[in-house]
Amino acid sequence: MSITLADLNAMPESDFVAALGAVFEHAPWVAAGAAALRPFTTVADLYAAMRRTVEAAPDEGRLALLAGHPELAGRAARDGAIAPDSIAEQTAAGLDRLSEAEFARFAALNAGYREKFGLPFILCVRRHGRASLLSAFAARLASDPATERRVAEAEMFRIAAIRLNALVAGDGPLRTTGRISTHVLDTMRGAPAAGVGLALYEVVPDGGLALVARAETNADGRTDAALIGGRPVPIAAYELHFALGDYHRRLGLDLPEPPFLDVVPLRFGVSDPEGHYHVPLVATPWSFQTYRGS
Structure with missing residues (x-):
């Protein structure tokens, strides 16, 4: 409190x-x-x-x-x-x-x-x-x-x-928190991709992955809350997994099984715990790209 x-x-x-x-x-x-x-x-x-x-x-x-x-x-x-x-x-x-x-x-x-x-x-x-x-x-x-x-x-x-x-x-809070956020754009449909399952993992010292958060994109292709927010973002390498295959199956697209893109992992690094790391995905069933957004 x-x-x-x-x-x-x-x-x-x-x-x-x-x-x-x-x-x-x-x-x-x-x-x-x-x-x-x-x-x-x-x-x-x-x-x-x-x-x-x-x-x-x-x-x-x-x-x-x-x-x-x-x-x-x-x-x-x-x-x-x-x-x-x-x-x-x-x-x-x-x-x-x-x-x-x-x-x-x-x-x-x-x-x-x-x-x-x-x-x-x-x-x-x-x-x-x-x-x-x-x-x-x-x-x-x-x-x-x-x-x-x-x-x-x-x-x-x-x-x-x-x-x-x-x-x-009170007024004038200290700068002690950062964020990891994302959104997904379906460029084949020219619209935000709703219902894409997401999983954020921290890459731990043995090379394994430790789950940090799960979420699903909303109608705007974003998550309802930041994947990490309201606290510092720990300095680490992360992987953000996008379940594109399941998303495209729900659309009823005529795609091969297994699909060319099923789960897309993006590995990125956080060096500023108080920074905002926006990691979007622009995708079709056959291609994707990303960038550091804002």
Whole structure:
């Protein structure tokens, strides 16, 4: 349930801190620092005040803030012994559904990182697919402590921005969400293709496909809702499958079996989690093309 910015401005300080105390992991003092700077006219102003509170804190306080984050796919996460927001974030990234071999890999990466830097590895997992997450983990293990401290704080601020934007309703929201959308145009009929089955998959590290969403095109050849929307689009390679064969069969076309085009897969990459990726298909029973739309 969201809280309005107007309500936050009017709350007693204790209620304000209780409402926003989990935005930064185990650090209600950040919300307390921002409470003294009210009123806020935009969500972005509120976020800036919370960020300034962190940046003005003594170094030991900022280090404790980083140390309070849970390890990714660690034992505490597997046991559900971490903050609810962190559980939701790791679950959304699929870190609760790893194989034993994958859990072992994360355990080794976590141990290596903590040994080198003395902190848990912090990454805004909502912005990363499985392969991107592992790649970032490996790359940052090769970093130096000063650089890694800056990167870890930047990721902590990303996590807080997403949490705050989801929690508070008001003017001036933060840019924390992206979209994947599509539409299908039947150029043989010169009309949108309604009723085309769609499946969006993430390409995972072993080359397999993990289902993200299923949908069907409406009368406009689009989906009623974005295939991914209202959240960051994880950095990853994706495949979007279009069931053209079934669509053409329903039209009653005199086509061979199996048809020349049955399921058309389009593989594309997402590098900007807050971007809009529009992946349309222009098709006939014998040809198709695509492009990045808007």
